[in-house]
Amino acid sequence: MKTTQAKTSIKRSLAVLAASCALFTGQAVAQEPIKVGAFLSVTGGAAFLGDPENKTLELYVEKVNAAGGVLGRKLQLVSYDSAGDAEKARTFVKRLIEQDKVDLIVGGSTTGETMAVVPLVEAAQIPFISLAGAVVIIEPVKKWVFKTPHTDRMACEKVFVDMQARKLSKIALISGAGGFDKSMRAECLKVAAKHKIEVIADETYGAGDTDMTAQLTKIKNTAGVQAVLNPGFGQGPAIVTKNYRQIGIAFPLYQSHGVASKEFINLSGAAAEGVRLPAAALLIAESLPASDPQRSVVVNYKKDYEARFKSDVSTFGGHAYDGLMLAIEAVKKAGGTDKAKVRDALEGVRGYMGTAGVVNMSATDHMGLDLTAFRMLEGKGGNWTEVK
């Protein structure tokens, strides 16, 4: 009994193997697919980034193929789960380059994973579009490395521009101990002077802290503070917002794009009223005016994603959408998958409208976004509305 079972299973797997060989050679004869490699933090601590990114890539590769592919060739997605681990990211990128022989790479959910693989893609001379946030990815410019998300420096500048418009110049910072918080705090301090903003108090809180009233009381009693900015991520900003209202601070509170979501309002409740933050247009897709050039892109992406996965769209998935679409545009413009030509085409992208904003790449800017990519939102009546 057992042996016959084993035999049939061997037979079956042989048949599958033969079939897949036939399929593969058949395809190869017709048209070689365009291989898109991806490594994303689908599981682990950064799963909130990698999960929607991976879903987005799968969804759109399918859609593009159903519509006939690119240049008559199908897209083939080769995706690995790097679980937020830089070491794993290196291993998978090596595999993508050497074994899978992909034509280009879209991926790297976190800055750590992205920076770990930069030397590999530079050496292999393969176009790489990162989905991570930090400025270091594109500064200094690396020949083969591009990225789609806005940087934390842009978020700081967007906030500072809004503060200037409201004639607020002396501000306090309160930030957490996480990587996102630290990086954004440093960037804000760097660009503050440029916008004539003076940081006169700079408080921090720990990763698992449950109460920030002590830090906020100190800020409240610092003479001259006109506004507070909280570059933060996770539960910290929600607690800061609640404590802010609890001790009755009257001046405006700004949060960062790190908590730009409906969830933040759910977590902080009525305290989110009047809080401002910079965010991508995706968050307010439906309430954008019809005249907004970005409206159709974000509304369509939102519809596609939510119809397929029955869960709320996130800006992170949007970064993957932009990455894939930029790659497709570059392949079309290059007329094939020649790596050097695709790279040049990526660098030459002008006026592409993505979920993050208008992309104008150049030899000195491998992200191509400007401050219009961010919208300034304000919490009003339990939802986000754009500040005009």
Next chain:
Amino acid sequence: MSAQFMQYLLTGLTVGAIYALLALGFSIIFNASHVINFAQGEFVMIGGMAAVSLTAAGLPYLLAVPLAIAAAALVGLALEKFAVEPARGASVVTLIIITIGASIFLRGLAMLVWDKNLHPLKPFTGDTPIAIGGATILPQSLWVLGVTLAIVLALSWFFGRTLLGKAMLATSHNRLAAELVGINVRMVLFLSFGLSAALGAIAGILIAPITLTSYDVGVMLGLKGFAAAILGGLGSGMGAVVGGLVLGIAETMSAGYLSSAYKDAIAFVIILAVLFFMPSGLFGKRGGERV
């Protein structure tokens, strides 16, 4: 200035009361078994998350809260029955490692059963801050302080006046002697896990409206509660409460008057200083073995 001091004090007391509840949980299990239960923080998480999902399902607080506490207590009892008891001949270190494993397991399980998101819980009695001497305190903080006080009183009655409580206390003093006079030491150990899980769950439910809750909320709270227990003296109920409050107030005072960046460091320096002069903590049993 004094309003500022008042605010720091109120905040410190609230934070400290939370640490104290966790420290009490550590102490109860330590007394019964000399094991430091590193899954204590996970009980806090289970209490909070269970309360969140039960209230989301439409249950009123009066029903959801006892159910959430019972759920955590059951998990505590199961942990003892299926993980700690089978290894009862093993050394204390082995048992501690088992609790570390259990905490990782419970966190993973919570991630699957619930999700990875943060969840708010509605405050028991409104959100309007109460002004006291120029400072403000949330009604929920008063709940935390009040319930902590009630629990401390209830526990001291339990350990001082009931047969079962006295049996647990006797076991902590001398396990062999307790066994000789007919105390069911295994039952004591079993119940101690249930009791400290219930305590953890109460803490988790009380703080969820203030701090939000998620599958990994227990990690940092567990560490802080452990530090408070060490500071007060492991195994001492009084020590757990004092240790928790001292740690909470030290943290907020140093965040307020010195530097928020070093507030955790300052709190731990205080702990080290205390332990340097009083190796068994503020209220710990003296004359133990010195290493």
